[in-house]
Amino acid sequence: MKRFAIVGHVAETGGTFSLNDLPGSGGRMDVLCRCVNSSLFLSHDLRRDVECYLVLCGEPDPEKTILFRGSGVRHLSPDERSSAAFIKKALSIPCGDEFRESTPGVYVRRGGLSRLLAEIPFAVLDEAGEDLRRVPELPENYLLSDHQNFTPAEEEAIAGAARYSVGPRSLHADHAITVLLNEIDRRESGWV
Template sequence: MRQFIVLGHDAPTTADFSLDDLSGAGRLDVLCRCVGAAVFLSHGIRKDVRIHLVLGDEYTLRFDSDTLRRLYPDERTIAARIRDALDQREDAIGHMAAEVSPGMELYRLGFEATLDDVASKGTVVQLHAEGTPLPEASLPSDPVFVLSDHQDFTDREADLLAEQAEQRLRVGPETLHADQTITVAHNWLDTAGYTEY
């Protein structure tokens, strides 16, 4: 399984935001594009992918590609589903998720608890300017990529990540958006290990 955790520092934690201004809703547009990059191929949905959006360090919304239904890659549709999920936030109690729709579960967990949980089932990858360039890196099993939205990791988040990380990788010389990074990571995993793909 491939997993992605994306930190939405200013992301909404209630359903009280407008679909007409996703950028103004704590840059929810970035998180929506991350979901699209994580789960969609051109004509279908990837298998065996999970993406966890950490919303304001208060909730984590998990998308599971194998059970998602009726999701489309445009930002507004994904944002509407996030809003529906937050509408049911009262039902999320700790590790008891609110099952908000097929393939989507909302947890009342922040970054540390989510990272602890996901890290126990995979290889946490830290993306870092001094990491190993992707073409030279060994393939992690069940990789967990941890990304931040338009803001840098806080010192505490960076420390938590460094504690759990088993591999440090570098995506390239340019600093990409989180969704672009997810696309590059997928392509690396899709193609690495094949001499002729």
């Protein structure tokens, strides 16, 4: 299993954002939607061995974590609006401490990064990290930030994590996921 977690620092948590304005009313929900896409989509297929965690930290009801499971999602299309509609639905149901399925393969619970880090060991994708092509054995789980840097509190929480870089340019989170999955695909297929 591979896991990606993306922190959405201002991502809306009430489910009332407009599908016609994901960057504004959604608190850059477009960034998270593209991360769902790059985590799960192959051409005409899904990556069923990938989970994508969205950590939503914005108003009005922070923090919530939404999980997309590649093995379970149905009717998900690659466009931003499609994953946004599933996020909106997840945010609209009563939210407890345990993951609850809002639509097939999509889950929501209360809690944010600190809880997730206590459960799953994440490496950090970060342009200051070690070149992932030079890492003999890549880990399974990766944490990324949205368009904002990690906050000082988040940095403290991940201070001990390994950090890997996908390349010499600073990329959007979804692009970094795509590059990383390509490296993993190559290793799994003996292409490297």
